[in-house]
Amino acid sequence: VQRTVTVGSRSESVRQANLSVILRGLHLSGAATRSDLVASSGLTRSAVGALVGELTDMGFVYEQRSQSDGSPGRPSPRVRVVTDHVTIAMEVLVDSLAVAVVSLGGHVLDRRRIDLARDEIPVEATVHELGTLTIELLQALPDTLVIHGVGVAIAGVVRRSEQSVIVAPNIGWRDVPLGELIQCALPIDVPVVIANDGDLGALAEVRRGVATGMSDVVYISGEVGVGAGVITDGRPLGGAEGFAGEVGHIPVNPGGLPCRCGSTGCWETEVGEQALLRRVGRPPGGGRAVVDEILAAAAIGDPDVLAAMDAHGRWLGFGLAGIINTFDPDVVVMGGLFARLHPFVSEALESELDRRVFDVVRQQVGVLPSGLGLDGPLLGAAEWAWERVLSDPAAAGRPRSWAI
Amino acid sequence: VQRTVTVGSRSESVRQANLSVILRGLHLSGAATRSDLVASSGLTRSAVGALVGELTDMGFVYEQRSQSDGSPGRPSPRVRVVTDHVTIAMEVLVDSLAVAVVSLGGHVLDRRRIDLARDEIPVEATVHELGTLTIELLQALPDTLVIHGVGVAIAGVVRRSEQSVIVAPNIGWRDVPLGELIQCALPIDVPVVIANDGDLGALAEVRRGVATGMSDVVYISGEVGVGAGVITDGRPLGGAEGFAGEVGHIPVNPGGLPCRCGSTGCWETEVGEQALLRRVGRPPGGGRAVVDEILAAAAIGDPDVLAAMDAHGRWLGFGLAGIINTFDPDVVVMGGLFARLHPFVSEALESELDRRVFDVVRQQVGVLPSGLGLDGPLLGAAEWAWERVLSDPAAAGRPRSWAI
Numbered sequence: 001v002q003r004t005v006t007v008g009s010r011s012e013s014v015r016q017a018n019l020s021v022i023l024r025g026l027h028l029s030g031a032a033t034r035s036d037l038v039a040s041s042g043l044t045r046s047a048v049g050a051l052v053g054e055l056t057d058m059g060f061v062y063e064q065r066s067q068s069d070g071s072p073g074r075p076s077p078r079v080r081v082v083t084d085h086v087t088i089a090m091e092v093l094v095d096s097l098a099v100a101v102v103s104l105g106g107h108v109l110d111r112r113r114i115d116l117a118r119d120e121i122p123v124e125a126t127v128h129e130l131g132t133l134t135i136e137l138l139q140a141l142p143d144t145l146v147i148h149g150v151g152v153a154i155a156g157v158v159r160r161s162e163q164s165v166i167v168a169p170n171i172g173w174r175d176v177p178l179g180e181l182i183q184c185a186l187p188i189d190v191p192v193v194i195a196n197d198g199d200l201g202a203l204a205e206v207r208r209g210v211a212t213g214m215s216d217v218v219y220i221s222g223e224v225g226v227g228a229g230v231i232t233d234g235r236p237l238g239g240a241e242g243f244a245g246e247v248g249h250i251p252v253n254p255g256g257l258p259c260r261c262g263s264t265g266c267w268e269t270e271v272g273e274q275a276l277l278r279r280v281g282r283p284p285g286g287g288r289a290v291v292d293e294i295l296a297a298a299a300i301g302d303p304d305v306l307a308a309m310d311a312h313g314r315w316l317g318f319g320l321a322g323i324i325n326t327f328d329p330d331v332v333v334m335g336g337l338f339a340r341l342h343p344f345v346s347e348a349l350e351s352e353l354d355r356r357v358f359d360v361v362r363q364q365v366g367v368l369p370s371g372l373g374l375d376g377p378l379l380g381a382a383e384w385a386w387e388r389v390l391s392d393p394a395a396a397g398r399p400r401s402w403a404i
Numbered sequence: 405v406q407r408t409v410t411v412g413s414r415s416e417s418v419r420q421a422n423l424s425v426i427l428r429g430l431h432l433s434g435a436a437t438r439s440d441l442v443a444s445s446g447l448t449r450s451a452v453g454a455l456v457g458e459l460t461d462m463g464f465v466y467e468q469r470s471q472s473d474g475s476p477g478r479p480s481p482r483v484r485v486v487t488d489h490v491t492i493a494m495e496v497l498v499d500s501l502a503v504a505v506v507s508l509g510g511h512v513l514d515r516r517r518i519d520l521a522r523d524e525i526p527v528e529a530t531v532h533e534l535g536t537l538t539i540e541l542l543q544a545l546p547d548t549l550v551i552h553g554v555g556v557a558i559a560g561v562v563r564r565s566e567q568s569v570i571v572a573p574n575i576g577w578r579d580v581p582l583g584e585l586i587q588c589a590l591p592i593d594v595p596v597v598i599a600n601d602g603d604l605g606a607l608a609e610v611r612r613g614v615a616t617g618m619s620d621v622v623y624i625s626g627e628v629g630v631g632a633g634v635i636t637d638g639r640p641l642g643g644a645e646g647f648a649g650e651v652g653h654i655p656v657n658p659g660g661l662p663c664r665c666g667s668t669g670c671w672e673t674e675v676g677e678q679a680l681l682r683r684v685g686r687p688p689g690g691g692r693a694v695v696d697e698i699l700a701a702a703a704i705g706d707p708d709v710l711a712a713m714d715a716h717g718r719w720l721g722f723g724l725a726g727i728i729n730t731f732d733p734d735v736v737v738m739g740g741l742f743a744r745l746h747p748f749v750s751e752a753l754e755s756e757l758d759r760r761v762f763d764v765v766r767q768q769v770g771v772l773p774s775g776l777g778l779d780g781p782l783l784g785a786a787e788w789a790w791e792r793v794l795s796d797p798a799a800a801g802r803p804r805s806w807a808i
Contacts, residue, residue: 157764166764216644228730232643237636239732240620243765244636250726251760253658263725263760321667322654326632326730328643356655356667360561360570361647 016392018043022051023060024390026081027105028207031064033076052079059146060085060104060393081105085146087385088137088190089378090130090182091197092154094170094224095287097126099133100375101141102382104389106208108375109145110137115288123176131185148396149190150182151385153197153377155225157243163194166243169260170225193384197221198245199236200380201335201370202229207383209376210368214330218323219370220247221336221377225260226268229380230327248272252319270315273337279308291337298344306344313345317352324357324365335370335377342369419458420796422447426455427464428794430485431509432611435468437480456483463550464489464508464797485509489550491789492594493782494534494586495601496558498574498628499691501530503537504779505545506786508793510612512779513549514541519692527580535589552800553594554586555789557601557781559629561647567598570647573664574629597788601625602649603640604784605739605774606633611787613780614772618734622727623774624651625740625781629664630672633784634731652676656723674719677741683712695741702748710748717749721756728761728769739774739781746773 021041026032032040037048055061063077083103091098100111112133138145156168163179179192186192202219205211211219215234221227226248230237237244248268249261256265269275277286280294281304297305320332334342346367353362370376389396425445430436436444441452459465467481487507495502504515516537542549560572567583583596590596606623609615615623621635630652634641641648652672653665660669673679681690684698685708701709724736738746750771757766774780793800 157762167762214644216648232636232641232648233639235637235639237731239636239765240618240734241732241764241768243732243762244730246729246732246762246765247726249729249760249762250654251722252656252726254656254722255659261762266760267726318655318658322651322656322671322726323730325650325653326648326727327641328645328647328650330644356653356670358561358571358647358650358653358665360645361643361650364645 016394018047018051019054019393020391022048023055023081023393026061026079027386027390030105031078031080033078035076037079055393058393058396083107083109084142084144085148085389087148087382088134088150088186089382089385090134090150090152091378091381092126092130092152092156092168092171092178093197094155097129097133098374098378099130099137100378100382101137101145102379102386104386106379106382108379109141111375111378112137113374121171121173123173123178123181127178127181127185130182134186147188147190148389149385150186150192151200151381151383152178152182152192152194153200153381153384154178154194155197155223155227157246158194158196160193160195160242163192165194191385191388193387195381195384196227196229196245197377197380198227198229200229200384201377202231202236202333202380203383204372204376204378204380205333205335205370206231208379209333209370209372211331211333216327216329217331217333218327218329219333219335219376220320220323220338221334222248222268222272222338222341223336224273226272228323230329232327247319247323250319250322252315252322267315267319271312271319275315276308276312276337276341279311280305291340295340295344309341309344310348312341313348314352316345317349317356320349320367321353321356324353324361328361329365332365332367333370334367335372336374339369339373420798422451422455423458423797424795426452427459427485427797430465430483431790431794434509435482435484437482439480441483459797462797462800487511487513488546488548489552489793491552491786491793492538492554492590493786493789494538494554494556495782495785496530496534496556496560496572496575496582497601498559501533501537502778502782503534503541504782504786505541505549506783508790510783510786512783513545515779515782516541517778525575525577527577527582527585531582531585531589534586538590551592551594552793553789554590554596555604555785555787556582556586556596556598557604557785557788558582558598559601559627559631561650562598562600564597564599564646567596569598595789595792597792599785599788600631600633600649601781601784602631602633604633604788605781606635606640606737606784607787608776608780608782608784609737609739609774610635612783613737613774613776615735615737620731620733621735621737622731622733623737623739623780624724624727624742625738626652626672626676626742626745627740628677630676632727634733636731651723651727654723654726656719656726671719671723675716675723679719680712680716680741680745683715684709695744699744699748713745713748714752716745717752718756720745720749721753721760724753724771725757725760728757728765732765733769736769736771737774738771739776740778743773743777 081104085104089100098113101109157166165176183192211217217231219229228245228247249266252267253265257269259266259269485508489508493504502517505513561570569580587596615621619638623633632649632651653670656671657669661673663670663673
């Protein structure tokens with residue numbers, strides 16, 4: 001939780017903190033009157049006026065006269081963000097790549113997602129494709145856009161300090177300086193930040209999804225691999241080296257199958273996409289089209305598929321029970337493939353939780369599908385790229401136009 | 405990490421924060437010269453002088469001329485805490501109760517531990533026993549002691565805001581206002597604070613144990629029940645309602661045994677004391693004496709016991725691998741019974757971790773037995789009781805003597 005600063009600190013850092021609070025509020029909660037901003041920030045009316053003036057001069061916000069709401073007196077103008085400011089969000093999954101252009105305020109101006117062949121994806125081809133997609137998107141958008149940065153979500157273990165991928169077992173990458181490579185592939189010179197897709201999915205949920213405003217959140221996502229982003233007491237769980245949240249590799253089955261991580265019986269071997277294909281009798285591999293077929297069969301009540309979903313749901317509940325007993329979260333958000341499976345697995349999953357979660361914890365925890373769909377981590381990547389601007393609007397520097 | 409405050413804030417809170425930093429440093433790191441305190445606090449020499457003066461007036465510290473170390477010039481006096489200031493630490497386990505008197509500076513002045521009959525322990529008898537043990541300890545100590553509070557570690561789920569026990573499955577308690585009951589049973593009117601024994605074990609390890617100064621720590625302890633205290637990024641993991649850390653109830657065995665929590669196949673059913681007794685062919689129950697016998701047999705190389713230890717170690721590693729992949733800690737500290745088992749289980753445990761933990765995480769994580777022995781949570785309980793004094797020495801109020 002970011003706070004306004006009214007006493008103490010040097011005046012320059014007070015100004016920075018307060019500019020940040022006002023811009024962040026408008027970015028996350030939308031347009032607001034000056035009175036709203038006074039109430040939400042705890043700052044005085046004159047301080048809010050000065051800060052809005054500064055943000056207006058920087059080009060981040062403008063004031064728009066409201067429609068009268070019928071109450072007496074002149075309607076207050078509303079302060080809004082200028083949506084010409086954008087970040088580029090990218091997502092690198094095992095079987096797809098996505099790029100989106102996201103405005104200040106969190107609106108997706110445009111996006112592209114492409115499917116990829118499974119397994120080993122060469123780094124160079126991936127980076128080239130991301131660059132091409134970005135340029136295509138930008139060329140179709142007005143050239144007045146001001147690009148502030150690039151955020152990348154990847155299904156792998158990331159060293160944030162170096163914007164590099166340490167290992168992405170399901171993609172087959174190891175020690176890839178992805179931030180640097182993407183920076184070189186783009187025609188714009190802006191900062192590139194990288195993070196794990198689970199972590200960014202969690203960020204999207206607490207900022208714009210079903211966990212908005214909650215302080216203890218577990219976001220789990222499953223595609224080929226299974227990962228999580230965890231927020232504890234309002235802060236992302238990082239771990240000693242930033243590798244925390246690899247819940248797909250919690251051992252849950254002593255007689256289980258080999259996992260791509262080198263272990264056996266990991267939760268991922270029971271609840272990842274491959275496990276679903278196995279349970280419905282499909283060959284491994286598959287991809288989005290096969291998953292779509294399985295979901296369609298479930299929707300029309302195919303009994304074999306529903307039985308497989310039931311078994312899948314029990315394993316989801318088995319692993320989630322341990323995660324919930326460990327974290328005592330306000331909510332578990334199911335993202336990615338799990339969000340799509342949720343209607344078909346929730347009954348079995350919830351009944352496992354009833355059996356296995358401490359009742360005091362069980363009473364208050366909810367398990368909800370993400371409402372952000374497949375775009376969750378992509379929105380999180382945009383938020384991650386926005387962070388530099390939101391935390392210090394004045395230092396975000398002069399607008400950078402792009403031109404090839 | 406607590407910081408000194410040199411700019412900003414109201415002067416009263418500056419003074420409070422700085423008194424806190426100085427007293428906490430002396431409490432945790434021992435005697436120091438004024439020059440040491442200038443270096444460790446970042447405050448000026450004159451500020452340190454004033455703060456030491458104030459703490460001296462409050463009776464918390466004194467200055468003692470050092471022995472000459474042979475270097476030229478007058479030796480600097482060292483500032484030390486006054487060890488007449490004490491807290492009472494209590495521990496309520498499934499099979500024992502303990503009480504200790506712990507001085508400012510963390511020295512255990514005296515302690516008592518008594519074994520109890522297993523299973524259901526009436527609340528009233530427990531509270532009465534804790535009161536009696538406390539009075540016996542205090543009567544044997546000088547009556548100049550100043551008692552600042554009581555900290556209680558309990559093997560159960562605690563609601564800290566109410567100083568009450570929500571549920572302690574292995575003790576058989578539910579909804580016990582333990583803080584209030586202990587307060588009534590003591591002849592002194594001081595604050596009583598309650599916390600989970602795993603959480604307090606972790607606190608003891610980061611303050612005075614093998615994890616001193618580390619920011620990402622998992623402390624696991626096993627007696628009858630298995631629990632954890634987790635520190636992430638320097639802060640205790642609490643969860644939405646304070647129930648986080650129940651890692652004994654991570655499901656690890658789909659074909660596993662019933663657990664006292666109502667579930668089956670919990671980690672506790674494979675690595676708790678009962679599982680050890682089962683593996684060496686002993687009847688359930690047992691207690692400290694039986695565990696001592698088993699450890700003695702292991703120490704002289706009894707092959708059956710060593711084989712059981714090996715199986716126990718593999719299950720310890722199986723569950724710990726998931727915990728490590730989830731938290732990416734600097735260190736895992738094994739407390740309680742686990743510390744005693746460590747020499748006999750570590751080989752099997754480490755080999756499971758080699759197989760099951762992400763290699764980038766595996767490379768940097770250590771698994772260490774607690775050096776604090778059975779007293780870890782008790783020292784943590786003392787630290788917990790000290791917290792009120794350390795965070796605001798001036799408000800800790802005038803000394804309270806005790807007299808029956």
